[in-house]
Amino acid sequence: MTGIVSSPARAVARRYGAAESVEPAAWNPVLEVLHEHRSVRRYRPDPVPDAVLRVLVSAAQSAPTSSNLQAWSVVAVRNTRRKARLAELAGDQDHIRQAPVLLVWTADLARARGLAAERGVPLDGADYLESSYVAFLDAALAAQNAVVAAESLGLGTVYIGAIRNNPAEVAAELALPPGVFPVVGLVVGTPDPTEDARVKPRLPQEAVLHHETYDAAGQTEYATRYETRLAHFYADQNLPHSWIDRVLTRLGSTAALKGRHRLREHLAAQGFPLR
């Protein structure tokens, strides 16, 4: 674990890009690792051995799963050419090439479909939109446990949502059978210290935590406060980004989805009819 943080209050303040914070009610090595998360986009080539991968996956399997369905699988890609091909398909992100392994987390209803076929029984529930969310959520919970496990070992990670830009080609590259769909990629490796990846500040807690009922009041104020804090964060790195502009651009148009506007047809082709 990192041992970088000077104090728990400092760690929480940094997470919010705030000048100061009250001392959190509790602190321990787990909370430290969680709060210290940063996305790493520059890697050293040092391998992630199979034995380490196995610990990440047993941590992933320890995550909760809806009705114990375990409706996910993960494909570990280390082959240089396959990794390069997936990098091309997923927004040409160079860190996929740099890092020793790309984990592709998949929604997996093929296992259940196989069991149903063997018994000759229907599996009508699997055809619904709901079951795709179940499988996507199962994959996400497992992947996030793997992230926490990796970071506890000093490894860096970054999710690759762009694995959904070209899902048909990704499915072909990974030989995913019907019923299996790529949800998210996860790069894992040793952080290149020259990147100096930072903890990115988040929205004020009041913006996301509601008590008893959803409180829409104040959202403009929270966004404005965050805009200022994040501009300060980016200015330190000579980046001129506005959070609000980025959100509005990212969700503003069909084109900004980079192919993902066709997700429904890609899911159907891969055996998810989404009734």
Next chain:
Amino acid sequence: MTGIVSSPARAVARRYGAAESVEPAAWNPVLEVLHEHRSVRRYRPDPVPDAVLRVLVSAAQSAPTSSNLQAWSVVAVRNTRRKARLAELAGDQDHIRQAPVLLVWTADLARARGLAAERGVPLDGADYLESSYVAFLDAALAAQNAVVAAESLGLGTVYIGAIRNNPAEVAAELALPPGVFPVVGLVVGTPDPTEDARVKPRLPQEAVLHHETYDAAGQTEYATRYETRLAHFYADQNLPHSWIDRVLTRLGSTAALKGRHRLREHLAAQGFPLR
């Protein structure tokens, strides 16, 4: 943190319901907490103070989020009558009533929609199926960090997928505006030690971890091996469950979805057209 485990190899073996396991390549308090996860379904009434809740949510906000959209919110419900009402709506699960707080994790595109409305710009990307997955995944990653944080503090948790059984009524109870949808509930509280919640074994790791490409061979054998291990686990508790039967029942029919077959129309009504 728990300090229950006699050895890392024992913790990993228990996760797989195996008689023995090799020593994992690495171990630390974070890996211990992750592997020790169990769903808790009996709670003591001890409150979860606001200060503790704030740490759980700052841990949740520390999770990765797609393009830093932070497309989620959480509603903390402590009111006894509201909690009882939500318990009724979510499969009548008594642990929702017992525990001091139910966290309802939501997919939240309302924040982005509000910013777009203020600027008078379109937000066409938010209308797509893809953006619902982005928001569901964001909510899942945040929720899972909160689970890990809670368990590191000795608290128990259990997810409530049944919060999606009656999403219109849940949205009304929590005053969720258009663009906000309940993804999953999370009960948090002090475990009642009389329950003696156990670590539930998972599928053999070979069933979920694939190398380079998806390997469909062996899935029947892994499921059979798991069926035996899980039967052994359940037998200890005088429960006759078969994993395969449970999977086939859970996904076998429209009726088994308990209302969730109508998710598409509920999402549309709540401002998610899923283009």
